[in-house]
Amino acid sequence: MTAVEEKPAAEKPARLISGPGMLLVWFYGVMVVGAVSRSAFEISTEFDRAPLPYALSALAGLVYGFITYTLIRGGETARRAALLCCAAELAGVLIVGTWTLVDRSAFPDSTVWSYYGAGYIFIPVLLPVSAMYWLRRARATTVTQ
Numbered sequence: 480m481t482a483v484e485e486k487p488a489a490e491k492p493a494r495l496i497s498g499p500g501m502l503l504v505w506f507y508g509v510m511v512v513g514a515v516s517r518s519a520f521e522i523s524t525e526f527d528r529a530p531l532p533y534a535l536s537a538l539a540g541l542v543y544g545f546i547t548y549t550l551i552r553g554g555e556t557a558r559r560a561a562l563l564c565c566a567a568e569l570a571g572v573l574i575v576g577t578w579t580l581v582d583r584s585a586f587p588d589s590t591v592w593s594y595y596g597a598g599y600i601f602i603p604v605l606l607p608v609s610a611m612y613w614l615r616r617a618r619a620t621t622v623t624q
Contacts, residue, residue, distance in 0.1 A: 495553045495561070495617055503610050506602065507547040513599070514540030514591045521588070529588040535575060539591040539603070542568050546610065555618075562614045569607040572596060576604065 518536035526533055542564060549561035576595035579586050589598055596603030 495550045495558055495614070499609075499613050500550060500617065503606075503613055504547060504550050506606055507543050507550065507610075510543040510591075510599075510602065510606065511540055511547055514543055517591070529586070532586050532588045532590040532593070535571075535590040535592060539568075539571070542571070550610075558614055558617060562611060565607040565610045565614065569604070569611070572604045572607065 514536055518533055518540055521529075521533040522537060546561050546564050546568070549557040549564065572592045572595060575590060575592035579589070579593040586593060591599060592603050595601060596605075
């Protein structure tokens with residue numbers, strides 16, 4: 480096989496970005512830009528004011544970036560990694576969202592996941608649920624083909 484020949488269909492990773500998957504990639508891409516740029520600015524200018532929220536925003540940006548990469552990468556391994564990461568993301572949103580309601584003093588400034596993502600129109604809590612649904616459905620479609 481030469482460098483310009485394509486792999487046989489059996490060797491190509493299953494696409495995860497067809498249909499609704501493309502919309503997920505777009506949303507996760509926007510969230511990467513929002514979370515990373517926000518946390519980079521906050522960490523570089525006023526980290527001593529609220530280190531926990533700013534670090535959590537940076538973590539959220541990394542999670543969003545990894546999920547975006549796995550969706551674009553495709554394949555069963557990437558699908559499972561994205562599914563696991565989306566579950567961790569949802570757990571983070573629920574934990575941080577509840578924590579911000581219970582102990583407001585721990586968060587002198589908000590994070591991407593504060594109040595279940597209220598500052599981001601609740602996209603941080605809706606996105607992992609939607610992605611997990613899509614990733615499970617993509618698995619069912621791949622298995623039946």
